[in-house]
Amino acid sequence: MELLTAADLLAALGHESRLSIFRLLVEAGPEGLVASAIGETLGMAPATLSFHLAHLSRVGLISGQRESRFIRYSTNYSAMDELIAFLTSNCCHGQPCLPKTSACDTTAKRRAGITKSSS
Amino acid sequence: MELLTAADLLAALGHESRLSIFRLLVEAGPEGLVASAIGETLGMAPATLSFHLAHLSRVGLISGQRESRFIRYSTNYSAMDELIAFLTSNCCHGQPCLPKTSACDTTAKRRAGITKSSS
DNA sequence: AATATATTTCGACTATCATTGAAATATGGA
DNA sequence: TCCATATTTCAATGATAGTCGAAATATATT
Numbered sequence: 001m002e003l004l005t006a007a008d009l010l011a012a013l014g015h016e017s018r019l020s021i022f023r024l025l026v027e028a029g030p031e032g033l034v035a036s037a038i039g040e041t042l043g044m045a046p047a048t049l050s051f052h053l054a055h056l057s058r059v060g061l062i063s064g065q066r067e068s069r070f071i072r073y074s075t076n077y078s079a080m081d082e083l084i085a086f087l088t089s090n091c092c093h094g095q096p097c098l099p100k101t102s103a104c105d106t107t108a109k110r111r112a113g114i115t116k117s118s119s
Numbered sequence: 120m121e122l123l124t125a126a127d128l129l130a131a132l133g134h135e136s137r138l139s140i141f142r143l144l145v146e147a148g149p150e151g152l153v154a155s156a157i158g159e160t161l162g163m164a165p166a167t168l169s170f171h172l173a174h175l176s177r178v179g180l181i182s183g184q185r186e187s188r189f190i191r192y193s194t195n196y197s198a199m200d201e202l203i204a205f206l207t208s209n210c211c212h213g214q215p216c217l218p219k220t221s222a223c224d225t226t227a228k229r230r231a232g233i234t235k236s237s238s
Numbered sequence: 239a240a241t242a243t244a245t246t247t248c249g250a251c252t253a254t255c256a257t258t259g260a261a262a263t264a265t266g267g268a
Numbered sequence: 269t270c271c272a273t274a275t276t277t278c279a280a281t282g283a284t285a286g287t288c289g290a291a292a293t294a295t296a297t298t
Binding site: 239240241242243244245246247248249250251252253254255256257258259260261262263264265266267268 | 269270271272273274275276277278279280281282283284285286287288289290291292293294295296297298
């Protein structure tokens, strides 16, 4: 993943409202949620919500499809996946960074087996 | 990790210059780099660099300590670790999201162990 | 003390972002 | 067709962020 693309994804998630939307959609699973449901849950004005949904869509973190009068949004797991891969590869790049924490175990795994280092 | 904190970290990394700085420091390892070295490598004006270093420091992603006339910055791996943990837990939260990709293998690992009932 | 180097802070400017009411578009139903 | 609902687009506004020259601060050297 390109640095600029990663920065765009990070910036998109680097806003409380958008991060909330994204979390909500992740929780909702593959079915996703229609826009109005998101708006009601998070108490966002339609225009504001639309603005953030558009932003998240533009960078590819979510996508929406019409469903009669509604538009149903759901997360694009692959984009999130790639972002995490990007961050992880930068986290330790083959060297021990934080063996003590369980969170970064993706790294431990990678270090043990795969040697996929793309920078 | 708090939602707001996560958003702050993501926003901090969501800028090309800062992401570049961060990557550079990660690559540099625990030793880190002095500010001027970063500035030369990335071709950033001192004031601009200082601005971004301050931002990254403020959110706890890096920290710097004086070393005679220089200030040596290095990554705070624990902050990065927590962020990745946050994203990972938000990416798949115990359910299969992307079994096909190798990148999100943290998920595969989690799926193998924990069985968090569907929401 | 005077000078040089490294970095930050200040100040000013520009650019981009976020918010939201109102109008526009899309769809469905009566 | 007319109306209601869902969502987006537009437009205007205020707020925040990014850039960078110049001045200030910190440290080292002579």
